[in-house]
Amino acid sequence: MDYDKKIGMFDEDTAKKQMAEAFSKTPNTNEPEVKLSDHFELPTTNQYQKKIPVSYTLRPDIKEGIEALAITQGFRSSSAFVEQILVQVLQHK
Numbered sequence: 001m002d003y004d005k006k007i008g009m010f011d012e013d014t015a016k017k018q019m020a021e022a023f024s025k026t027p028n029t030n031e032p033e034v035k036l037s038d039h040f041e042l043p044t045t046n047q048y049q050k051k052i053p054v055s056y057t058l059r060p061d062i063k064e065g066i067e068a069l070a071i072t073q074g075f076r077s078s079s080a081f082v083e084q085i086l087v088q089v090l091q092h093k
Helices: 012-022 060-072 078-091
Strands: none
Touching: 060 078
C-alpha cells in the first residue's frame, strides 16, 4: 500500500471546522439548561476541602445518571458533584 497517497476517508476542511468548534470558548446553546427549582442551580465548579468517607445505597440507574451529570458539569468525581448539590439543598431548607 502506498502511504504517500492521500486516502479520502474524511473531508479535512470539515474536520478542521469541527475541531475548531469543539474547542471554541462559546458554549453549545443547543443543550437545554437543567434546573430542579427556582433556587437550585447545578454546580459547575469544584472546590477541595477535607472529606470523610460516606456510603449510600442507590439504584444503578440513579448512580449512572449522577455520574453522567457530574461529567457534563465538569466534575472529576461524582462525589464532588453530589456534595455541591447537597450544599445547595441544605442552604435552602
